[in-house]
Amino acid sequence: MxxxxxxxxxxxxxxxxxxxxxxxxxxxxxxxxxxxxxxxxxxxxxxxxxxxxxxxxxxxxxxxxxxxxxxxxxxxxxxxxxxxxxxxxxxxxxxxxxxxxxxxxxxxxxxxxxxxxxxxxxxxxxxxxxxxxxxxxxxxxxxxxxxxxxxxxxxxxxxxxxxxxxxxxxxxxENHNILNSFKLYPPLSKYGKPSRGLATYNDNKFLRYWYEVSFNKIGFGCSSVDDSIKSKKKWFPYNKGGDYKKWYGNNNFVVNFYNGGEEIKKSGKGAFSNINYYFKKGLTWSRISSSYFGVRYHDVGFIIGDAGPSVLMNDDSNIFYIFGILLSNFTLRIISALNSTMTFQVGDLNKVPINMNNHEKENIEKLVKSCIYISKEEWDEFELSWDFKNHYAIKFSQDSFENTFFKYMDFKNNQYNKLKKNEFILNNLINKIYNITDIQDSVVSIKNEITLTKIHLEEFVKSFISYAVGCMFGRYSLDNEGLQFAGGEFNINNYSKFIPDDDNIIPVLDSEYFEDDIVNRFVEFVKTCFGEETLEENLDFIANALAKNKKPSREKIRDYLLKNFFNDHKKTYKKCPIYWQFSSGKENGFNCLVYMHRYEPSLVARIRTDYLHKTQKAIEQAIANCDNIINHSSSKQEVVKATKDKAKLQKQLKETQEYDEALSHIANRNIEIDLDDGVKVNYAKFQNVQVSKEGKKSKKINLLKKL
Missing domain, CATH: 3.40.50.150 (Vaccinia Virus protein VP39)
Structure with missing residues (x-):
């Protein structure tokens, strides 16, 4: 005490x-x-x-x-x-x-x-x-x-x-005029409602990248919850935030909102906040960002997310004007000042003061619409957009691939400079109406940088190869723009300029064992796009963009397709690839690509009998050829090379024999996949296949390359 x-x-x-x-x-x-x-x-x-x-x-x-x-x-x-x-x-x-x-x-x-x-x-x-x-x-x-x-x-x-x-x-x-604007002008909440929306609390079950599911099950353009229910569709565009991106983009996800979110409701965990605002046009942003504050326009048809909230306007006639204010350095300064974290909350946006200046409204709206147009065109330029039409090498096709690339680069630079100029003028106008006199604030700051992708030659070539593979499988077509096939009933008769692979199996091997292997198909694609006269020139240009060694062009292209294509595809598609690579292992004895959306239960059996077994016979013949050289050649150099090649081929043959056992095990099961389950669930059905031999320890083998 x-x-x-x-x-x-x-x-x-x-x-x-x-x-x-x-x-x-x-x-x-x-x-x-x-x-x-x-x-x-x-x-x-x-x-x-x-x-x-x-x-x-x-x-x-x-x-x-x-x-x-x-x-x-x-x-x-x-x-x-x-x-x-x-x-x-x-x-x-x-x-x-x-x-x-x-x-x-x-x-x-x-x-x-x-x-x-x-x-x-x-x-x-x-x-x-x-x-x-x-x-x-x-x-x-x-x-x-x-x-x-x-x-x-x-x-x-x-x-x-x-x-x-x-x-x-x-x-x-901060500038005193910025602080004073809070007293002079009403907050954003007077003109619209920054809102958080649907939280599933089980994204693995209810969310998918749009390219995973069957495209004909996605409901685009719905204007209300009732409209979505009437559509009978299962998946709908969903705002989930994403990387720092301005004006337009990050449209990657769909959510299972069948019958008004029936399955989410049954789970007992979903939160349907502000449901009356679902499917309305608005302005979305990433609530949590490792970078800076970027707002993006979305038209009708999107469900508001939790990590991707939206500003829904009381009057749509103000949406582009207010969008200009929200993406100006003025608002960036306010948001940064009000919240020192990298979480951009609904409450922070609510406080942004809006000076409804009718004198400059038309000018600001014109600039904003131009910025949206440029950014949407850039977003749709890549396969990850559901509005992707075709590769820019097709759009800007010249007499040679090289000239096509440089024409594309001129276009990209013009678009970049135009967007930069638009943002510069826009910042000047916003500063003017708020009486902000900081000279440096007129430029686009580092924290409010241009978010157009500047693509280089290597990336351009790789994206062209990806588009070519899509055409080989019938996902895309040289006959029509946009997605040609992404689920449903495949019909090869819908193609004429370049015919897709008929059995959905394209061998990817280190030697030309098949006439229709991926390298030959790619060569045929380049010839179809640019003509036969410039074929070798174009192949050389493409190959040199992929590798700087002295190998022949077709070998450089083969090396890329065998060793690096799938990894690049996996990275582009966020570890949810739609082209799957069946692979016997690190020796590369056997590889082939298939298109997930064309999968059939008989596919694995056909891979085994029509491709793996033929590859094994080709390897055995190649070993016999090496033996012939070793036993009969008088050239020491030839014998050394043949001995080295034989050792490699023997490893490949052994690898394919083990792989054959795993393929046989899965082929007999006639596995079904459901696109609604997404890539990872379906992919796992072909991994860790346990193979047992009498008297030996069982072994697990992956049929597909690891994600």
């Missing part, structure tokens, strides 16, 4: 100076007793112990005394500490503050601990000019210390300016 009384004497004392680095503990780390105590006694700061200590240290301090602390920076911005900020602004004086951000201490890496340090006087001095140092951009303790003395990072102002911010955020570094 004596100790408790002694402790209480310390706790009731007041001090002229209180200085500390308080403990950090968020609400989730507190036990129930501590939570209840803080909720009752420190409602303004209860969310974290460091914030409670800010209050407590001011209590410890004499009136007109000083409090010096280093804490997490979150109290300066987060809505949970708004009342604490009001208390500090109205009853205390910030003498100075060094806003450190991340990397304030050499021993603490990463972005988790973001700090600020400050000295407060424990009473309010009217019209006092506080000194602030902005050091968040510097990534080391020593650099922050050095830049502390740089006047460019110093701001002297009255803390009363924080009363202009929507939730009294400590935005000391």
């Amino acid at each position: 004596k100790n408790i009384i002694q402790q209480s004497k310390f706790l009731v004392k007041n001090y002229d100076i209180v200085a500390t680095n308080p403990p950090y503990m968020g609400n989730s780390g507190m036990n129930p007793n501590l939570k209840d105590y803080l909720k009752k006694n420190y409602p303004n700061s209860k969310s974290d112990l460091f914030a409670v200590f800010i209050e407590k240290c001011h209590d410890f301090c004499n009136e007109k005394g000083f409090v010096a602390m280093i804490t997490q920076q979150s109290f300066m911005f987060l809505s949970t500490f708004e009342k604490l900020r009001v208390e500090l602004i109205n009853n205390h004086t910030i003498i100075n503050m060094a806003h450190l951000g991340a990397h304030a201490f050499e021993e603490i890496g990463g972005e988790v601990v973001q700090a600020t340090t400050f000295v407060n006087k424990n009473n309010l001095i009217e019209n006092y000019k506080s000194t602030f140092h902005r050091l968040t951009e510097f990534n080391s303790e020593s650099k922050k210390e050095e830049e502390f003395h740089n006047d460019e990072n110093k701001f002297i102002l009255s803390q009363s300016i924080f009363n202009l911010a929507p939730s009294f955020e400590f935005i000391f570094w």
